[in-house]
Amino acid sequence: MGNSPVNDCLVVGAGFAGASVARALADAGRQIRLVDKRTHIAGNAYDEYDAHGVLVHRYGPHIFHTNGERIFQWLSRFTGWRPYEHRVLGVVDGKSYPFPINRDTLNQLYGLDLDEAGAQSFFEQVREPRDQIRTSEDVVLNSVGRDLYEKFFLNYTRKQWGLEPSALKAGVAARIPTRTNSDDRYFTDTFQAMPSHGYARMFENMLDHPNISVETGVDFLDIRNSHRCRHVVYTGPVDAFYDHRFGHLPYRSLRFEHEHLPEVARFQQVGTVNYPNDHAYTRITEFKHLTGQEHPGTSIVREYPRAEGDPYYPIPSDANEALYKRYEALALSEPDVTFVGRLAQYRYYNMDQVVGAALTAAKRLLER
Structure with missing residues (x-):
């Protein structure tokens, strides 16, 4: 035995x-x-x-x-x-915009005053219809067109994945919705x-x-x-x-740069700020937004995607x-x-x- x-x-x-x-x-x-x-x-x-x-x-x-x-x-x-409820901003040309893209993103970015129907009409005018949606590039161009693709998605995807969006399966970009209303939550789950x-x-x-x-x-x-x-x-x-x-099997890894900012009560407006076109990092997250912790200082993390290291994605x-x-x-x-x-x-x-x-x-x- x-x-x-x-x-x-x-x-x-x-x-x-x-x-x-x-x-x-x-x-x-x-x-x-x-x-x-x-x-x-x-x-x-x-x-x-x-x-x-x-x-x-x-x-x-x-x-x-x-x-x-x-x-x-x-x-x-x-x-x-x-x-x-998580909220994210995307920085384009030094200004922060709601992300995922919604009606407020369009109004702030282009100086417009669209209602929901107007936002829907805007997307219809700028989108590049694709008969077959095979890649992440297809998903985004089919949804929001070339300018928004280049401002918010193209370079972020290159950094995050080390690949062109045209080389990534559609499901990656399909995770990110596009909205005609002003809902600025990153997720809409129950x-x-x-x-x-x-x-x-x-x-x-x-x-x-x-x-x-x-x-x-x-x-x-x-x-x-x-x-x-x-x-x-x-x-x-x-x-x-x-x-x-x-x-x-290829996995994407990340390097995390943690930093504490003493006597800074609040470093950024929302939990995460994306930097699609600037810096080697993709985003900065400030943890006190997520946890609700009270503390005189704050701690942040910058994420640097890389090919080598622990497998994440x-x-x-x-x-x-x-x-x-x-x-x-x-x-x-x-x-x-x-x-x-x-x-x-x-x-x-x-x-x-x-x-x-x-x-x-x-x-x-x-x-x-």
Whole structure:
């Protein structure tokens, strides 16, 4: 009996995918070993108080929003919420405009006085209709035309992805709506809120279960041949799982430049300001907008996209999708491994979508 599995499941990764699967399985009576190669839980959503006492997101801003009541209620078991609706400005020629583009953006940018019908008519006049929408460039030109594309999207996309918009799949730009009204919220989901004590605390509560053992600073690749678990739930990069057998799947990474500004109560007007055409960074986020924290100073982060580093965003192109399909075929043939999450499924998931995928994966495992 000495070699019998000591746990029902090894979960690799303590971000949204791994933690959600672990908790759902633990609630159903399964014994879970959860490992993460970082020294902390919560994945990229990890937040902490900086040296000046301001709560910051170490890996860039994470704003929770969802239309899924079931997902919101499930997470509500582990946190209270602070209502928060994210707003973003885009800087063009030294002036700030509401983004995503809405009626006020048009009026301020072009010196107009359009109502909703006028904004709709404006977009109809300037758009460049596309019969087939294949790329991000197609999406934006079809929606708002050349001038707005060049002012707000073209250079931002080049910085963010290291590619021309014409080389990116349509879904990337389709995430950003265009509005004829004055709604300046970045998201319009039913549920928009921030965990009242931060993400790390929410994850601590999620993983606080007698059936879950958590080990940080443990790389799956070091234990994959020695662990004694009946099943593995893997949330890391799928190509790494297979030792990059068919080559590396391209991911976009980020470098974060955190800065504290003492005795500056408020650095910018809204949570995030985009800089599509200026600077090497894409945007600046000021965390006190997101958290509602009171503090005499403020802390900000600048985001510099790059090719090398921790994988953050799968790069959605036809070639990358074809490469992923080769890995997916291997993954689907693994009876004792479940792949779930942004990196394991090479999908540009939002946080709520990751939770939904994780809960679905846990349900399927329990049914088996």
